[in-house]
Amino acid sequence: MARMATTRRVAISTAAAWLFGFLIFFPILWMVLASFKTELEAFAIPPSFLFFHWTTENYATVQERSDYLLHALNSIIIAGGSTVIALLIAIPAAWSMAFSPTKRTKDILLWMLSTKMMPPVGVLVPIYLIYKTFGLLDSRIGLVFILCLGNLPIVIWMLFTYFKEIPRDILEAARMDGATIGRELVYVLTPMAIPGLASTLLLNLILAWNEAFWTLNLSTSNAAPLTTFIASYSSPEGLFWAKLSAASTLAIAPILVLGWFSQKQLVRGLTFGAVK
Amino acid sequence: MGQITLQGVQKSFGPVHIIKGADLEIADGSFVVFVGPSGCGKTTLLRLIAGLEDVSGGNILIDGKNVVDTPPAKRGLSMVFQSYALYPHMSVRGNIGFGLKMAGLPRDEINRKVEAAAATLNLTPYLDRKPRELSGGQRQRVAIGRAIVREPKAFLFDEPLSNLDAALRVQMRIEVTRLQKQLGTTAIYVTHDQVEAMTMADKIVVLNGGKIEQYGSPLELYERPANLFVAGFIGSPKMNFVTGELASERGAATIGVRPEHLKIEREGAGGWPGTIAVAEHLGSDTFLYVEAGPLGMLTARHVGELSLGAGDRVSLVPDPARIHRFDESGNALRG
Numbered sequence: 001m002a003r004m005a006t007t008r009r010v011a012i013s014t015a016a017a018w019l020f021g022f023l024i025f026f027p028i029l030w031m032v033l034a035s036f037k038t039e040l041e042a043f044a045i046p047p048s049f050l051f052f053h054w055t056t057e058n059y060a061t062v063q064e065r066s067d068y069l070l071h072a073l074n075s076i077i078i079a080g081g082s083t084v085i086a087l088l089i090a091i092p093a094a095w096s097m098a099f100s101p102t103k104r105t106k107d108i109l110l111w112m113l114s115t116k117m118m119p120p121v122g123v124l125v126p127i128y129l130i131y132k133t134f135g136l137l138d139s140r141i142g143l144v145f146i147l148c149l150g151n152l153p154i155v156i157w158m159l160f161t162y163f164k165e166i167p168r169d170i171l172e173a174a175r176m177d178g179a180t181i182g183r184e185l186v187y188v189l190t191p192m193a194i195p196g197l198a199s200t201l202l203l204n205l206i207l208a209w210n211e212a213f214w215t216l217n218l219s220t221s222n223a224a225p226l227t228t229f230i231a232s233y234s235s236p237e238g239l240f241w242a243k244l245s246a247a248s249t250l251a252i253a254p255i256l257v258l259g260w261f262s263q264k265q266l267v268r269g270l271t272f273g274a275v276k
Numbered sequence: 277m278g279q280i281t282l283q284g285v286q287k288s289f290g291p292v293h294i295i296k297g298a299d300l301e302i303a304d305g306s307f308v309v310f311v312g313p314s315g316c317g318k319t320t321l322l323r324l325i326a327g328l329e330d331v332s333g334g335n336i337l338i339d340g341k342n343v344v345d346t347p348p349a350k351r352g353l354s355m356v357f358q359s360y361a362l363y364p365h366m367s368v369r370g371n372i373g374f375g376l377k378m379a380g381l382p383r384d385e386i387n388r389k390v391e392a393a394a395a396t397l398n399l400t401p402y403l404d405r406k407p408r409e410l411s412g413g414q415r416q417r418v419a420i421g422r423a424i425v426r427e428p429k430a431f432l433f434d435e436p437l438s439n440l441d442a443a444l445r446v447q448m449r450i451e452v453t454r455l456q457k458q459l460g461t462t463a464i465y466v467t468h469d470q471v472e473a474m475t476m477a478d479k480i481v482v483l484n485g486g487k488i489e490q491y492g493s494p495l496e497l498y499e500r501p502a503n504l505f506v507a508g509f510i511g512s513p514k515m516n517f518v519t520g521e522l523a524s525e526r527g528a529a530t531i532g533v534r535p536e537h538l539k540i541e542r543e544g545a546g547g548w549p550g551t552i553a554v555a556e557h558l559g560s561d562t563f564l565y566v567e568a569g570p571l572g573m574l575t576a577r578h579v580g581e582l583s584l585g586a587g588d589r590v591s592l593v594p595d596p597a598r599i600h601r602f603d604e605s606g607n608a609l610r611g
């Protein structure tokens with residue numbers, strides 16, 4: 001009796017998990033399917049699910065009309081650059097707050113997080129003017145800079161929670177063994193924090209890759225990443241669903257593959273400290 | 277060389293005074309144990325010597341040189357932590373050799389020294405394992421190996437055996453003592469276990485409430501405790517204390533007699549009469565807890581078996597030469 005109840009419960013929760021997973025995944029699936037349709041079929045009602053005329057012409061058009069590779073390269077440089085710089089700043093910052101906290105450490109952490117609560121559009125005009133003055137509009141450096149600053153609070157918070165979990169004794173042992181602070185960071189702390197660093201890096205890459213507000217507002221063509229590339233398919237002449245889908249699929253493909261292979265790290269990273 | 281001198285060392289965390297002025301002279305090559313109840317400041321004092329905490333006042337001299345402003349890495353000391361604090365991502369070889377690597381020694385010299393240390397500690401078969409693949413005792417030996425390989429001026433041990441089971445603890449206690457004698461390096465060892473203190477130390481520092489109560493050899497502390505605290509802390513089972521008339525007869529506020537210095541006689545043989553509340557028969561020893569009326573509960577130890585049980589009436593006769601006398605403020609009275 002009891003076993004049957006358990007089996008049924010497992011079956012129900014499995015079904016529910018699949019259903020929920022499918023709901024979350026459906027828009028992406030729909031987008032990928034639409035990218036292989038003709039423009040007519042893409043907004044046909046009722047929509048055809050699998051039985052339509054499969055075509056790859058949208059991909060060809062997209063590549064012809066705009067330079068996918070240039071935008072992809074911009075995305076890689078902007079997401080990668082901002083992540084690397086953020087980590088270089090965040091590692092020492094999180095280290096100092098985790099291992100030699102002062103009375104104000106908690107306040108500083110909260111203050112940093114509070115900057116994420118402000119809507120970015122609130123500072124769009126001043127940032128735009130500053131960028132204009134310094135010639136940073138539509139430049140990769142400018143985007144790297146703004147995305148790095150935007151994600152820095154989250155990166156510091158994540159690293160801070162990882163570093164907190166590392167036993168102090170081990171760092172003190174390194175100090176007794178004659179390691180300077182720099183060597184302690186390089187030889188002891190960083191290798192021990194690798195799982196944490198990896199998931200922080202991944203999350204930050206994904207956030208920077210998907211960031212649309214600043215990239216859309218501060219870039220036009222030269223430095224435009226894939227987000228701008230997608231947006232260019234929603235034009236005044238109307239929406240080209242199939243081409244938009246093809247562009248979006250191309251834009252998310254790299255990060256989707258990265259996310260797929262690093263699922264374990266991501267889940268561990270996001271639930272770190274929550275589950276013991 | 278490893279002579280360590282403390283001059284009026286103080287430490288406070290905010291308004292809390294942890295160490296209230298410690299003066300100590302530790303001779304080169306000696307094994308000194310800091311012992312005291314938890315919270316007495318013994319670990320803090322060790323960390324001050326290590327440099328892991330900054331002193332709030334006073335001087336720490338290593339071989340005559342004041343090191344209060346020297347970072348831990350430059351003090352030439354090595355430390356064994358209670359948690360072992362091994363580097364989890366390094367092999368045993370990497371752990372032991374880390375200090376030498378930091379000192380910039382060439383690789384073959386590091387290997388030679390690591391292998392020699394591993395051989396001393398029977399760790400040779402485990403050199404390429406990670407700490408998580410070792411047992412508690414083996415991890416402890418790696419931590420010790422990491423300390424000895426650097427040939428420091430002194431070893432600092434922070435309750436290193438408290439995570440081991442009883443049998444292993446006794447074995448490691450002997451190994452550590454033997455190793456220290458063999459190397460002739462000064463060692464400071466923190467423990468709350470007075471048996472460890474008595475068996476390992478050349479000299480014991482008894483700490484209480486951030487103050488050094490007494491500094492002397494184990495037998496000095498046992499035979500001539502400076503005050504009530506030391507008298508009660510050193511020795512197991514604890515010394516019996518008696519106040520009131522019996523004490524004032526001897527010109528003291530409190531007198532103390534160790535359980536092994538109370539002779540157990542049949543009732544009416546003089547001494548202090550009482551009823552046995554609990555008798556513990558260990559074979560080698562018999563411990564009697566005797567309800568002695570106005571004197572309270574007294575503990576008596578008899579070497580060998582004694583066929584007495586709860587409810588039996590006995591008389592406890594103190595050895596007059598072994599009665600310790602203390603004044604009102606708890607300090608020992610001599611002569």
